[in-house]
Amino acid sequence: MANQEVLIEAKALVKRYGDFTAVAGIDFQVRKGESFGFLGPNGAGKSTTMRIIAATLTRTSGEITILGKDPEKFGPEIKAHLGVVPQTDNLDQALTVEENLYIYGRYFGLSKKFIKPKIEELLEFAQLVEKRAVKVEALSGGMKRRLTIARALVSEPEILMLDEPTTGLDPQARHILWDRLFRLKEQGVTLLLTTHYMDEAEQLCDRLMVMDKGSIMAEDSPAGLIKNYSTKEVLEVRFGSDRNAIVAPQLRELCERIEVLPDRILMYADDGETLLHELGQKGLHPLTSLVRRSSLEDVFLRLTGRTLVD
């Protein structure tokens, strides 16, 4: 991946709205075939960065090139090679599923001869063959999302950009969507996505940029981030809401780091079971306990002191 050509490059990228700084001077590179994610809570600056890349929002300062071009000078040239899936589906409600795919192809100047077989492929991909003649307004949330993704693929884009692709979907719809996106990744499509779901980031991204308040907190592969910013395992213990804070100082002495959350305490260690055993030996018996692997949520907590989904 490191040898692949750089498709997107940002240097000291800034976006301000009056006094508010949405993006505070970030640098990053995305290479061809990579699956790159912006992970962060709402308001972190992820969507703003995506819109600057998509050539639909101008930057305040800094430099950015997409496919070697400046989006402020070459908007249409850049947009020609992007597939954009926005946070909210903006499908044409008056048209059917296949009409939505057809007309989007026409916006890219594609011929009817090309679009016709492409629609069949996309309907198959989005598992919407049966719904082809149905108006968009009658589709479920998951189906609309898959159609929006299929629509973004009509022009065979160099980069597929997905802003919060599974927000608001039920677990089953999310898994179907992840499967579809994973297939694209396998085909070598460059994916650029924003998410505030750590499981989504872990499933889909080769490399992640953790953002908070417009700045980059860390950047690495999901495994690399966990390795650098957390322990192998986490022991989650609950002593009851009024006792958590009281026992916290004692727990702190037993492991590398602890995080006291409103409902539970997270204890970071490489061996959770052993730590739980030690707790028992000290006469500390939590009401509930759970040993799990460290996740990106823990990384985020470490970096920002806050959880991803408030």
Next chain:
Amino acid sequence: MSIRQGSLALVNVERIKNRGAFAVVESRAMILMKYLPSLLSVAVANPFLYLLAVGVGVGKLINTHSGGVDGVKYLTFLAPALLATAAIQNAMDEVVFPTLEGFKWHKSFFAINATPITGKQIANGVLMAAMARVLFSVTVYGAIVYLFGGFTSMRGWLAIPTSLAAGAAFGAFIMGIAAWAKNDDSFFMILGRFVMMPLFLFSGTFYQLSTMPIYLRWIGWLSPLWHTTELGRFMTYGHHITAMMFVVHIGYIAVMFTGGIIFSHRQFERRLSK
């Protein structure tokens, strides 16, 4: 699903730069075709009933008692104004609702803006599609006027281009307002009641503007309907206008159209980059 060629080979940006607005027209046409039966019935029933009541009914009264208006039958006098009114009404419907839909209701313009098509091209496409519907409606209207004997000669058909000019100038301007408006259709309901209706009534539609008190004539002077109606009457049956007024009428419509396009382009680009 496979990526066989990739967008670098597939997408011709220069072609989109030249022809992108036509893809927007195509999308509008696809949507309009879904409403074809109602569009057709409105296009026919509206002028038919109107001409039956006002053109023929009121016309008979006027023709009998005053020997027509401006030296011609009342329907002949009325026809250019009715066609221009229909053009303005149709243009307004076809620019306002798609624009509100595109920016506010379903945000479909933001989806188009993610493609190589620019905000200006979206605006141009919406207006071109609206004008196609206006052309259809005023042609049907013209045919019905013809059947009612409202055209004294083939020159009567020249009311079609003058009404198109009314629709284009008004449509271009109102499209910019629709793109600028943060609120939805209640604003346009107010516009319809308090702007459109007075324009229709005080633009020399049913009688000559010169018969109105001087303090009300300014409404007509500001109205594209009056300017195009005057041109239409001049073209269809030789209504007298001075050479200077001919230039003023054409100039007013040209300025309103050009200004409307510039205003719309700015509003579309501004809204899409927010």
